[in-house]
Amino acid sequence: MATVTFKEASRIYPKTERKAVDRLNLEIGDGEFVVLVGPSGCGKTTSLRMLAGLEPVDEGGIFIGDQNVVGLPPRSRDIAMVFQNYALYPHMNVAENMGFALKMAKLEKSEIVTRVREAAKILDLEEYLERKPGQLSGGQRQRVAMGRAIVRKPQVFLMDEPLSNLDAKLRVSTRTQIAELQSRLGVTTLYVTHDQVEAMTMGDRVAVIKDGVLQQVDVPRALYDAPINSFVAGFIGSPAMNLLDATIVESGVQIGRTLVSLPQSFHQIAGIGPVTVGLRPEALELASDGNGISAIVKLVEELGSEAYIYAQLDDLAGETTVTTPEIVVRVAPTVVVKSGDRITLRVKDDSMLLFDAESGVRIKGR
Amino acid sequence: MTVPPVAAIPGERSRARRGGRSEDGAPIGSSRLSGYVFVSLYVVLLALFGIAPTAYAIYLSLTKVGGGIAWGSNFTRAFQDFRFLPAFEHVAEYLAIWLIAEATLILVLALMLHSLARRTSAAFRFLFYMPGALAGAASVLVWLFMLDPTLSPWHFLLSILGYAQIDLVLQPSHLPLIFAIMAFWTGAGGWIVVMYGALNNIPDELLEAAKLDGANAFQSALRIKLPLIKKWVVYMLILSFAGGTQLFVEPQLVGQATAGLVSNTWSPNQLAYYIAFINDNFNEAAAISVTLLVLGLVGATLLVWRTKLFEIN
């Protein structure tokens, strides 16, 4: 087992200007499960491939344990990877696919057979060992790809959106299986996904990346409660946090035409002017007294255990257009509102986040 | 265990990029070298049997028989040879007929077959395409039979035209047409199959959309299908042009079978052969080869760069 460290690692693709990965610094502890998450095209795959040795590192270093692996070919890095489309060898059966790396490592035949059996048992693939990938379902293929990684008992697992080709239900169950398996095997893992739910549920820690730049690395709870900036705040959580343009005046926060009082901990910033207000859907509740942010209901999403109200803040004239901001509110399923209703919303105590309007950096309360 | 985005860690500046960047993510360093290894055998063959003879032909065409630089004299001598112009005229005439037939008949047939039921058209395609197996010397022989009025299954046609003997059929002025017929007989079917394949590549929805837009079969062939396979037509024409300039076996064998009815310097390639082996002047022959190469090169270059048919990325 080993730690993994990215030190100022950058990748600039030939004939491009921007760094696909921009001075990435990331430490993954021994046996830790770190998830790299971010929107599509932000450089997740590139980071992973740099660690794998499939993509050169243009600046900086990458360490596995104490060894700088920059320049080493993938075969010398003792890593295993699960690809997004699995990349199973179509001409080999399941057993051969899983055993291929061991064969390349010149292990004894009997040892290969044992290890493949073992992995197949864990992954419930014993019946399919003779089949070619083409004869397997999507879920089975995914498990073969996992199996190919685990038979090797490598220093590091790399997984690039391994669940994205599965249907929603299978994705949820496989999610927990992978997390369990990883903690059982205790292999250091870097896992890439664009799905923040996946990231939050699976990772020991989650690294959020945007446009090649790492934004924040932390345990899921901390990311949710204390996002470093408005990007992370908006990216983590579903439905996403409401981010509203507002102004801090002396007497409180002006959101649209509603003045909301500034929480106690933010009193030192009274009067600073424009900010972005972050309100999680659960940070809002319907105000019974009609005092609060006024909005018109556009849609109610009933999820059984809870409901989400999608509403639009109305302007001074009480009208809404497509450009007026939308707001999502989580309510109990028993609340009865319907599309077109006018509601007023109250911000729960101490649940408002404030971000610098320019830089997006979160303004910390005292 | 929280690791915030650490500030720049100095040192460890790129020991990376030993072998430069790799565009496709092949591992660094080894890829470039291994690329050379993979293409090596082919490159050797290319050098020996593609580049060397080309260079040699150019060299020969520019030097004198006994040695010494000839500059353009081999070319002028070849061009002034009384057989040179006729040979190129023959081939030009042949090409004109063959290319026009390709551009019209092959397309019409492919479009017709494409409008038939799949099974039926498959049968027709097979029948059209099989004579392709008789390319080369075999097709010349077959047509020697076909054009002999005394035994041809087409003798009624030949007699309508007033030809009672093969000598009358194989008049010099007929030869370009006859060679074009041979080329069409062996080559057309294959191209029909290919054009049909290209037509099949057109998405069904597109043709259905045209139908909904009110196009009848004829209009959809003319306005939708034809423009979409145009590049393949260009491809076919240029390949046929480049190949057609190289005519050799047809006039050679017909000449053989008719005891001199066809000149043995009928086509440029025959002339080059004659000058090389009978006149023993490889330098002048090389001048003709180079002329043919240039024609082929122009065709090839046009095809590769103007039609954008080929991927080089």
Next chain:
Amino acid sequence: MKLSHFTWRIVGLIVLLGFTAFFFVPVIWVLLATTKTDVQLTSSGPFSLGTLSHFVHAWKALFGFQSDAMVGWLENSAIYSFGGVAIAIIAAIPAGYGLALTQFIGRRTLLAITLVTMIMPATALVLPLFLEMNSVNLTDTPWAVILPFSFFPFGVYLCYIFFSSTIPKDLLSAARVDGCNEWGVFRYVALPLARPVVALVAFFAFVADWNNYYLPFVMIASNSKLPVQVGLEYLISSTEAFNPGNPGTGAQLVQRPELALAILVAIAPVAIVFMFAQRTLVKGMLAGATKE
């Protein structure tokens, strides 16, 4: 004036049947001719069927011609074609792979040269090739034919298209992660997957090589080393009907039914390949299709 749908169909049918006759009557005629005597070719109708005994006679005469010359020519054709195809494939598969999936300086240039040489017909190079072969004393040996055959840029292009379009890059990445070096990636992943393109290249190379006339015509001097295509010319020059009153001294003469049979025998291998390879033809010729 607008012709009715029905009329168009009839016109279309007539055109199709006309072309079917054009393409196929010669084939049928040649088949039938092998069952007749030379006299019957002219005396009985062109579509009359002869007898089996005449066919057997033609067969014996053809294969008896100059003590089994025909068998020798077929063997030569087989050696030249298989030799050429084999080396062409051995060179083309790794080359196509290298061009498609590795990076090296000169890759694009090599690709461009390949495209140009594959379109340019090789015939004009035959004379300088002859001198080249002559200078190393290889003329009139099988190598003089096999080696030029083995330079088959179209095959390289097909392999290039195949590797760049059908092998996902991730598959190669997976092999690298699994511990392969560059050779291993090719050997264990690309090569086993290349089977379809081997068939494609083999088809085009085989047909081109078997039917090639000019190259062996120039390179090969000895009668016994001729391939069957050039052998056919020799048969023509020995055919009585084509050389009236000029039967070379003591030369054995060939009758036209035997010649018809010779055609069929000479093209049989290509015909067999053709029967099964119609699809291959389309795939190969449209292989350059840049998807729009």
